[in-house]
Amino acid sequence: MKPVKIGLLGLGTVGCGTVMVLGRNGDEIARRAGRGIVVVAAAVRDLDRERDCALNGVRLTDEPDSVVDDPEVEVVVELMGGAEPARTLVLRAIAAGKHVVTANKALIALHGNEIFARAHERGVMVAFEAAVAGGIPIIKALREGLAGNRIDWVAGIINGTGNFILTEMRDHGRDFGDVLAEAQRLGYAEADPTFDVEGIDAAHKLCILAAIAFGIPLQFERIHTEGITGITREDVTYAAELGYSIKHLGIARRAAGGFELRVHPTLIPERRLIANVNGVMNAVLVQADAVGPTLYYGAGAGAEATASAVVADLVDVVRVLTADPENRVPHLAFQPGALSDLPVLPMAEVRTSFYLRLRARDRPGVLADITRVLGAHCISIEAILQREPDPDRGEATIIILTHQVREGDVDEAISELGGLPHLTSPVTRIRMEPLSR
Numbered sequence: 001m002k003p004v005k006i007g008l009l010g011l012g013t014v015g016c017g018t019v020m021v022l023g024r025n026g027d028e029i030a031r032r033a034g035r036g037i038v039v040v041a042a043a044v045r046d047l048d049r050e051r052d053c054a055l056n057g058v059r060l061t062d063e064p065d066s067v068v069d070d071p072e073v074e075v076v077v078e079l080m081g082g083a084e085p086a087r088t089l090v091l092r093a094i095a096a097g098k099h100v101v102t103a104n105k106a107l108i109a110l111h112g113n114e115i116f117a118r119a120h121e122r123g124v125m126v127a128f129e130a131a132v133a134g135g136i137p138i139i140k141a142l143r144e145g146l147a148g149n150r151i152d153w154v155a156g157i158i159n160g161t162g163n164f165i166l167t168e169m170r171d172h173g174r175d176f177g178d179v180l181a182e183a184q185r186l187g188y189a190e191a192d193p194t195f196d197v198e199g200i201d202a203a204h205k206l207c208i209l210a211a212i213a214f215g216i217p218l219q220f221e222r223i224h225t226e227g228i229t230g231i232t233r234e235d236v237t238y239a240a241e242l243g244y245s246i247k248h249l250g251i252a253r254r255a256a257g258g259f260e261l262r263v264h265p266t267l268i269p270e271r272r273l274i275a276n277v278n279g280v281m282n283a284v285l286v287q288a289d290a291v292g293p294t295l296y297y298g299a300g301a302g303a304e305a306t307a308s309a310v311v312a313d314l315v316d317v318v319r320v321l322t323a324d325p326e327n328r329v330p331h332l333a334f335q336p337g338a339l340s341d342l343p344v345l346p347m348a349e350v351r352t353s354f355y356l357r358l359r360a361r362d363r364p365g366v367l368a369d370i371t372r373v374l375g376a377h378c379i380s381i382e383a384i385l386q387r388e389p390d391p392d393r394g395e396a397t398i399i400i401l402t403h404q405v406r407e408g409d410v411d412e413a414i415s416e417l418g419g420l421p422h423l424t425s426p427v428t429r430i431r432m433e434p435l436s437r
Contacts, residue, residue, distance in 0.1 A: 003036030004318050006101075007067035009089055010079035011042045011060075014103055014130070016053035017303030018077065018310045023054065029311060033318040037311075043067045052303075068093045075317055077310060078102040087111045094118045094126070099321075101313040103130035103306055109204040109220040112211075116331040125320065126331060127313035132205040133158055133282045135305035136298040137312065142212045142286065143329060149288035151213040153253040155435055158205045160280035160300045161189045161196035162228050162248040166265075167278040169236045170245065176231060188280055198227035199248065199263040206250035209284070210261050213252060215334030219261070222344035226264035235357060235428060238399050239267050242385065244355075245275040246430065258343040260350050267355050267432040274435065285435060348408030353382070353432040356400040356414075361422040362389040367398065369420055377413040379405050395424055401432065 008015050019039055022029065030036040042055075043064035061067060068076055068089055076093040078100060080086045086107045093100050094115070102108065108115070108128050119126045129139045133156070142151070157163050161183055168179040180197065183189040195201040207220040228248050239246050244267040253260040268275040273295055277283040282300030287293050299305035320328055330336065360366045367386070374381065385399040402410075414427045 001035045003030075003038045004033075004074050004314075004321070005038055005040045005072050006075040006077055006314065007070055007073035008039060008042040008077045008079060009064050009067060009086070010081070011044045011051060011053075012079065013303045014306045014310065015042065015077075015079045016051055017305075017307030018079070019053040019055065019058070021304055021307045021311050022314075023056070025311075029315060033315040035318050037314050037318060040072055041067045041070055064089050065092070068096065068098070073098065074321075075099045075101060075314065077314070078104055078107070079310070080104065081106070083107055083110050087115070090115055090126070091118060094122050094124055097122060097124060099125045099127075099317045101127045101130075101310055101317060103128070103310055105131040105201070105204040105208065107131075109207040109218060112208070112218045112331075117336070119331065120336055125317050125328060127316055128208070129313050130306050130309035132208050133284060133296070134298070134300040134302060135308040136282060136284065136296050136300065137309065138209070138284045138296050139212060140312075141294070141296060142209065146286065146288050146291065146294075149290045151254070152287040152289065153251065154206075154209050154213050154284060154286050155249050155251045155274065155433065156202075156206070156209065156284035157247055157274065157277050157282055158209075158250050158284065158300065159196055159199075159202045159248060160282060161193065162199075162202070163277065163282070164188050164280045165197070166228060166231065166236070166246055166248060169231070169233055170240060171278075173233055173237070175233050176229065197229055199225040202248065202250045202263045206252055206261060206263055209250070210252035210259065213286070214254060214259055214340060215338065216259060216340045216342070216344075219344055222261060224262040224264070224347045228265050230428070231265050231430075232428075234397075235355075235430065238357065238385065238397075239355065239430075240270075242267075242355075242383065242399070242401065243270050244268060244432070245270050247275065247277075249433070251433065255345055255350075258345040261344050262347065262350065265430050267430055268435055272435050348406070348411065350407045351404050352407065353404050353434075354402045354410055355428075355430040355432055356402065357428040358398045358400070358417070358423060359395050359425045360398060360420075361424060362394050362396045363422055366420075366422045369422070370398065370400075370417065373416050373420070374400070374402070374413055377409045377416075379403075379409060379413055
């Protein structure tokens, strides 16, 4: 059979990686797909820029529309990033009856509901494995491998930049700002690192994971998102002394009356495998009723790691080019008419444990005042660690670990603690997750 011809929108790191993987493993890919896959056109910003991959006759253009409209192109691979013009181009491809593969998590998180509805109407596929966790096949695992399970929760380290920063802070006692600067020098973080360190990138990915795990619409705007800029070397050290690692997690959990969707720094017991995922690596832990816990680990970014997922999607598309559109795997795992309408719960209703760090004057009765406030808000203490007072400032650091509690009660307690006369700084709060069941 004739090879399937594809067009790339974007020929940066992932685009070149895709070209290289298709070129190097072309015969093996054709054996898996049943047909060859060749790149015939690519849209780029700068036609004169040197590329890191051999193009071998690929037509380059600075007009993305011409790739989408090219009658030779059967599958459009969108690797531009960002919401626009990616959304417009993808919808244009779908309207033309072309299948789409994308690595764009922001596009899917923000506009996936619209894109999938249009694709369903037109009878084409939109594949997006590379949008979450790079080369880790977590979308396929949730959508197909775990299709016989009821997913209870998903917790993931799904941003390599943040994980690199927290790993360096823990292993080498470094400050956040110093490690961020190194991450930028190494190319792990952008010049503007906001999406990575403030959790926005992870929230895009969590939005997709939650939709597939629970069969709910994509709801990026409902995700509670916190970054790691407030994590100090002090917190990382205290967590380690108590047997915990701090990780920047995306958590999606099934709860009574709805779902929790949240991204934030989290204390995890050091004995958990996911607590030992270091550097720029990603990992996703899934708790399901039949199989129990399963862990998916690997490179969350990089040219060929992400290209691995792009090419896997291309193989899937080629396999079903002649299949009945009504009998394909649904985009979000569940049939479009069977998505759940249970709500995403507000953070005040989420129940979890907490790490609290307080600084207070070294005076009699201070600790009693603190525990009185916590008790009044039904917050039970699991452990207390008090550091030796600073003789020059007359202050002590107090670390408190709580049992599981409603977040709204913790909010009220922290507000009341802020009014105590002997506390010398705001209370630091980090959520804790055992990730056991």
